[in-house]
């Protein structure tokens with residue numbers, strides 16, 4: 001076939017967990033997961049306790065460069081946050097982001113569990129701004 005287009009790019013395809021239609025990347029920020037302590041590192045990375053201790057040795061959160069939360073779009077179900085994980089063999093696996101995943105991120109707000117104090121604050125701020133402008 002002359003028109004054979006071989007896609008050699010490693011762009012992975014993602015599918016909606018609800019309808020299995022193709023999901024589209026929105027180019028949202030990737031919120032990498034990070035782990036606070038040895039037991040969390042051990043559990044999340046599936047490494048030995050010794051390895052986990054080594055990774056946590058500088059006592060700062062361990063950032064998982066291979067796992068992040070990213071926003072996707074399904075034509076049927078709208079935007080969906082997925083937990084994307086690149087495995088050791090290069091295969092990328094995406095599963096719906098859980099609240100336990102959101103707890104492992106920083107500077108993010110779980111869209112499923114809005115933080116009422118933050119929303120209220122923003123609301124007040126925006127109202128205040130509007131009133132000043134009027």
Ligand SMILES: [Zn+2]
Pocket residue numbers: 016017018019020021074075076077
């Ligand atoms: Zn869908």
